[in-house]
Amino acid sequence: MDDWQWRAWVGHPAGGKLGAAFLVTATRLLTCAHTVHERDEAHVGFPGLREGLPARVVWRGGWRREGDTGDVAVLELDEPVPYAPARLAAPDDLHERTAAGRTFGVCGFPRRHDQNERHAAVTTSPYRGMRQEWWELKTGAGEWLExxxxxxxxxDxxxxxxxxxxTNAELRHGDRAELGWMLPVTSLRAHWEELDDLLPLRWTTPGARRELRELLDGVRFTEPLGADLERAVGRPPLGEFRSAWASVRHVAEGFAEDRLARYxxxxGRHLPEARRQRLSGWSARHLPGAAAGAGAPPRPEPASVIVRLERVTFDNAFDVTVHTWIDGAEGPSSPTVRVPERRVRAAVEAGVSALAPALFGHAWMIEFAVPESWLGKPFEQWYVDPRNKIPMRRYPVVVRDVERLRPDSIRRDQAHHRWKLLNARGRSDPHPIPCDEPRKGSxxxxxxxxxxxxxxxxxxxxPVKSRLTAALNNGIPVMLWTRTPCDAPSHGDCRGHRVLDELTAAVGDKHPGDLPQVALALRKEALVAPKDKPHCGRDLTLLWDDPSRLPDPPLAMEV
Incomplete structure (x- = not known):
C-alpha cells in the first residue's frame, strides 16, 4: 500500500486545471492526449505536496479528434520528484482482477471553486469492451464522472x-456522468510501448526486455515477418501488430521459450547487419539454449487431424468440424456440419477418413476437442476407416477441452502458463490422484x-465431474485416466491403486511431447494383456492440450 502520492493534476502553464495524470517514473506521467491537445508544455501538481511543476509533452498517441484511438500522452518533468510511481497491474491479471463486480477508484480535478480533487468508485470488465480499445466504466450509486x-x-x-x-465520459445530468470509458493497461502498452519497461511481466528480466524493445525500436511488423511468426508458433496471428516489438511480446507471453527463440x-534476418548482431547477442545472453539449438532442427511437431465438436444450444445437436495440422500450421479442413447427437460419430468418422490422406507420410495423431462432458468417450474405438472398420487406436488419440480453443477463454490462458512451464521443464513429473483421493470439491x-x-x-x-472441472479451470494441460471405475470396498491394494502406480511410472520422466506415443504404446500392450487383470492402457484417456495447436474457429462457431 502506498500514500497515493502518484496522483496528479495537469493544467495550463498560465493556470487552471485541465485533467488528471499519474506518475509512472520519477520524471514521467501518463495523461490523455486530448487533455494536452495542441500543447507542448503544461503544469503538473501533486495535491498537497507540490503544485505548478513545469512539464513537457514528450510523446502522444494517434488521437486527433473525438472518437480517435490512442488517447494517450506522456509528460516529462524538468526534475525528478521524490514520490513513488504508481504500481501497474500485470496485463494477464486483468480478467481475474475485474471479476465479480470488483470496484476501483478514480480521482479527478473538476472545475470547482475549492480547486480540490474528487473521487468516485467504478466497476469495469473486459467483457464491457469497445473496439478492442476501451473498457466501459460504471460509477457507483450516487457517484459520477465529470x-x-x-x-x-x-x-485497486x-x-x-x-x-x-x-479517457472520457457520457456527460448528462448537468455535466455529470454515470458511464465512462478507460484504456486498460493492455491498450496503454499497445500505444506507448515504453510502458512495457514498467509492467510486471513474467518473461525474462525488466532490463533484458528494455534492451530488446530498444533494439527493435522503429522496426515495423511486415507480411514476411508475419509468415515467420506463423512458422514459429504454428498458427497465424489473430490480428495485425503495430510493430515488431508487439509481435515479439505476443510470442513471449503466449508461447514456450523455444518458440520465442525461433521467432x-x-x-534477425529482417534487420540491418549491426542490429542483427546485437539481436543475436541478446538471444545468447537471455534465451538459455537458444545459441546451442540454433543449428539443430527444432523438436518435430506431430501432424494431426483435429476434430472439433461444439454443442448447439438447441435441438440436442453438435457442430462438427475436422481440421488438419501439418508442420506447425493449419492444413486442409472440412466445412462445419450440424448433426444430431446420434449422428456425431458417423460425421466424425467420415470427416477424419476424408482428410487423413493429407497426413500420409507424416507422424500423425488424432485430437478430439470436445465439451467437458465428452472427454471420457472411447474415441480410440471409433473408426479412422469406417469402410474397413479400422479403429482410430492405430494412431495416437488424445482429447482436448474445446472451450480452450476459443481465443477469449480464461481456461486457455490458464493452460498457456502451465504448458509453457511443462515444456520448459522437459519432463512430465506427474502428480498421482488416487481413487480414494480425500480432497473433495473446493x-x-x-x-x-x-x-x-x-x-x-x-x-x-x-475423475468425478468436480475434480475434472477444477483441473480444467486451473489450466492443467495433461491428464491421464482409465475409464474403468474402481469399485473396490477397500483401497489398500485395489485395482485403482495398481493402475495408478503403473500409469505414473509409464509417464514420469517422459517429455510432454512424447505422451501421445506413450499412450498409444500402453493401449497396444493392453490388447494382449490378460483380460481378467487390470492394465493401465485399457480404456485409457489422455487429455493432451497444447494451446498453440489452435486452428482458426469455423465461422459458424465464432459467435
Missing part, C-alpha cells in the same frame, strides 16, 4: 495497482490453484 477526470488512473483501492486510465532468430480446486507447478495429473480411476 470534466477533469480524463487522465485519472483506475486503481486495496493495493494501489493501476489497471487503466479514464527472434527469424526476425478443496481439490484450492489445492490445484495453490500448486502452479502441477502440469500433469494421473488418476487412479475416472
Amino acid at each position: 470534466e477533469g477526470f480524463s487522465g485519472s488512473a483506475v486503481y 483501492t486495496s493495493t494501489g495497482e493501476v489497471i487503466g486510465m479514464v 527472434v532468430a527469424a526476425l 478443496d481439490f480446486q484450492d489445492w490445484l490453484e495453490a500448486h502452479v507447478d502441477f502440469c500433469v495429473l494421473v488418476y487412479g480411476s475416472r
Whole structure:
C-alpha cells in the first residue's frame, strides 16, 4: 500500500486545471492526449505536496479528434520528484482482477471553486469492451464522472495497482456522468510501448526486455515477418501488430521459450547487419539454449487431424468440424456440419477418413476437442476407416477441452502458463490422484490453484465431474485416466491403486511431447494383456492440450 502520492493534476502553464495524470517514473506521467491537445508544455501538481511543476509533452498517441484511438500522452518533468510511481497491474491479471463486480477508484480535478480533487468508485470488465480499445466504466450509486477526470488512473483501492486510465465520459445530468470509458493497461502498452519497461511481466528480466524493445525500436511488423511468426508458433496471428516489438511480446507471453527463440532468430534476418548482431547477442545472453539449438532442427511437431465438436444450444445437436495440422500450421479442413447427437460419430468418422490422406507420410495423431462432458468417450474405438472398420487406436488419440480453443477463454490462458512451464521443464513429473483421493470439491480446486507447478495429473480411476472441472479451470494441460471405475470396498491394494502406480511410472520422466506415443504404446500392450487383470492402457484417456495447436474457429462457431 502506498500514500497515493502518484496522483496528479495537469493544467495550463498560465493556470487552471485541465485533467488528471499519474506518475509512472520519477520524471514521467501518463495523461490523455486530448487533455494536452495542441500543447507542448503544461503544469503538473501533486495535491498537497507540490503544485505548478513545469512539464513537457514528450510523446502522444494517434488521437486527433473525438472518437480517435490512442488517447494517450506522456509528460516529462524538468526534475525528478521524490514520490513513488504508481504500481501497474500485470496485463494477464486483468480478467481475474475485474471479476465479480470488483470496484476501483478514480480521482479527478473538476472545475470547482475549492480547486480540490474528487473521487468516485467504478466497476469495469473486459467483457464491457469497445473496439478492442476501451473498457466501459460504471460509477457507483450516487457517484459520477465529470470534466477533469480524463487522465485519472483506475486503481485497486486495496493495493494501489493501476489497471487503466479514464479517457472520457457520457456527460448528462448537468455535466455529470454515470458511464465512462478507460484504456486498460493492455491498450496503454499497445500505444506507448515504453510502458512495457514498467509492467510486471513474467518473461525474462525488466532490463533484458528494455534492451530488446530498444533494439527493435522503429522496426515495423511486415507480411514476411508475419509468415515467420506463423512458422514459429504454428498458427497465424489473430490480428495485425503495430510493430515488431508487439509481435515479439505476443510470442513471449503466449508461447514456450523455444518458440520465442525461433521467432527472434527469424526476425534477425529482417534487420540491418549491426542490429542483427546485437539481436543475436541478446538471444545468447537471455534465451538459455537458444545459441546451442540454433543449428539443430527444432523438436518435430506431430501432424494431426483435429476434430472439433461444439454443442448447439438447441435441438440436442453438435457442430462438427475436422481440421488438419501439418508442420506447425493449419492444413486442409472440412466445412462445419450440424448433426444430431446420434449422428456425431458417423460425421466424425467420415470427416477424419476424408482428410487423413493429407497426413500420409507424416507422424500423425488424432485430437478430439470436445465439451467437458465428452472427454471420457472411447474415441480410440471409433473408426479412422469406417469402410474397413479400422479403429482410430492405430494412431495416437488424445482429447482436448474445446472451450480452450476459443481465443477469449480464461481456461486457455490458464493452460498457456502451465504448458509453457511443462515444456520448459522437459519432463512430465506427474502428480498421482488416487481413487480414494480425500480432497473433495473446493478443496481439490484450492489445492490445484495453490500448486502452479502441477502440469500433469494421473488418476487412479475416472475423475468425478468436480475434480475434472477444477483441473480444467486451473489450466492443467495433461491428464491421464482409465475409464474403468474402481469399485473396490477397500483401497489398500485395489485395482485403482495398481493402475495408478503403473500409469505414473509409464509417464514420469517422459517429455510432454512424447505422451501421445506413450499412450498409444500402453493401449497396444493392453490388447494382449490378460483380460481378467487390470492394465493401465485399457480404456485409457489422455487429455493432451497444447494451446498453440489452435486452428482458426469455423465461422459458424465464432459467435
